[in-house]
Amino acid sequence: MCHTVYFVQCMGYSMxxxxxxxxxxxxxxxRGCLTLAVLAQLKxxxxxxxxxxxxxxxxxxxxxxxxxxxxxxxEAQGLLTSEWRxxxxxxxxxxxxxxxxxQIFARLLEEWNQINTSIANLL
Amino acid sequence: xxxxxRYLQAVRKHLPWERQDDIIAxxxxxxxxxxEDKEAELGRPLTKEEAEEWLKQIGSPIQVAARxxxxxxxxxxALFPTYSYILKLVLTWATVIYLIASVVTIATQGxxxxxxxxxxxxxxxxxxPWIWLVNAGIVTLIFALVERAGARFPEKIYPLAPMPAQWSxxxxxxxxxxxxxxxxxxxxxxxxxxxxxxxxxxxYILLVPxxxxxxxxxxxxxxxxxxxxxxxxxxxFYWCLVAINVLDVAWKLVxxxxxxxxxxxxxxxxxxxxxxxxxxxxxxxxxPEHKLFLLKNPADxxxxxxxxxxxxxxxxxxxxxxxxxxxLQLVWMGVKMGLNAYRKRVAAR
Numbered sequence: 001m002c003h004t005v006y007f008v009q010c011m012g013y014s015m016x017x018x019x020x021x022x023x024x025x026x027x028x029x030x031r032g033c034l035t036l037a038v039l040a041q042l043k044x045x046x047x048x049x050x051x052x053x054x055x056x057x058x059x060x061x062x063x064x065x066x067x068x069x070x071x072x073x074x075e076a077q078g079l080l081t082s083e084w085r086x087x088x089x090x091x092x093x094x095x096x097x098x099x100x101x102x103q104i105f106a107r108l109l110e111e112w113n114q115i116n117t118s119i120a121n122l123l
Numbered sequence: 124x125x126x127x128x129r130y131l132q133a134v135r136k137h138l139p140w141e142r143q144d145d146i147i148a149x150x151x152x153x154x155x156x157x158x159e160d161k162e163a164e165l166g167r168p169l170t171k172e173e174a175e176e177w178l179k180q181i182g183s184p185i186q187v188a189a190r191x192x193x194x195x196x197x198x199x200x201a202l203f204p205t206y207s208y209i210l211k212l213v214l215t216w217a218t219v220i221y222l223i224a225s226v227v228t229i230a231t232q233g234x235x236x237x238x239x240x241x242x243x244x245x246x247x248x249x250x251x252p253w254i255w256l257v258n259a260g261i262v263t264l265i266f267a268l269v270e271r272a273g274a275r276f277p278e279k280i281y282p283l284a285p286m287p288a289q290w291s292x293x294x295x296x297x298x299x300x301x302x303x304x305x306x307x308x309x310x311x312x313x314x315x316x317x318x319x320x321x322x323x324x325x326x327y328i329l330l331v332p333x334x335x336x337x338x339x340x341x342x343x344x345x346x347x348x349x350x351x352x353x354x355x356x357x358x359x360f361y362w363c364l365v366a367i368n369v370l371d372v373a374w375k376l377v378x379x380x381x382x383x384x385x386x387x388x389x390x391x392x393x394x395x396x397x398x399x400x401x402x403x404x405x406x407x408x409x410x411p412e413h414k415l416f417l418l419k420n421p422a423d424x425x426x427x428x429x430x431x432x433x434x435x436x437x438x439x440x441x442x443x444x445x446x447x448x449x450x451l452q453l454v455w456m457g458v459k460m461g462l463n464a465y466r467k468r469v470a471a472r
Binding site for chain 2: 047048049050052063064065066068069072084090091092093
């Protein structure tokens, strides 16, 4: 009985490790795609919350604590421009792609398509 | 909502101060829009528990604010390899210098009682982690400052790396060079020359007592006029030195006779010879009252006593340093051999 309890606990422990490992790798994979997804969506103007909703609506869930700092970073890198505007009695910061951002996005998209093709070939 | 205001106030505390207002204004607009949507779905305001759950899902204020920071690490991936390398070097040399200084200090404090020396050694060992901590702290602080400067002024601070961009494979050391001669097979000529020069050295050592000028040059005649003479302890030291050299030459002759000169140097034998070399020095260190030099005329003690004590003390300190260095080298060799054996055992599994 002790052996069985021990065995089940070990199995549970290794499954948790496997799940954790998968979760970490999954997050890494998604992290690489986030910037591309955000740049793609910002061909149209959005503010933080509507951008998050638009991405979630297309299957790309991103939590606030990741998305909003990412927008600031992309703006600091010159890929986005932003402006404060009042909408529905509230001041909101609207983002859209800059001209540099459009060029970078086009190149990233090409890179993404190449990676997709390579992966498809490998599989 | 009061809970949201408290949440944003807590996030604000941890934000970069120059952008606090801007970030909080944006975050407030986004979270309030999200809250409106939730309340529109429910058809009512959120309860306190629902609001608490919602804010917990967003993340703790420290975590949320941290993502707005520019630099997220003390020492970044570009600089870390250099930092790791320098840290290992500094800790190694700090340990060596500290141990040598401690051994010399203990030896020259005139602690003839073994118990007191033992207590001092324990004290030295207990202080060693503090030495490591201080040195590691200084190195880490320097590299953290370089990282911070590099993040602020990337074009001015040249990225440090153990392998800079302009390195060439041609500049790398040849295979086996780091292990010295351990891997290269020795030639017969080299082995024969080793025996020849070993015999020459032995002959030289045997002749020095009869012809001191071989060691001191013209200064040998000046030595006769000095009021000092060597203590009797030098004779056991001398004969021990001769014995070790005879053993070394004999060992090399046996290797030549057996045809084993092609085999690479045995590290265990090298280690053994190094240990044996400590014996003559140990004999000197164990000299009664640490007197390596004596006065030719005891009546000169009144005038020359002070300089004699200074000479003996100086010689003792030098010998202590030599022994400490040899012991450290032996420990290092032993550790390396142990690690190599362990590595081979692990690889063989």
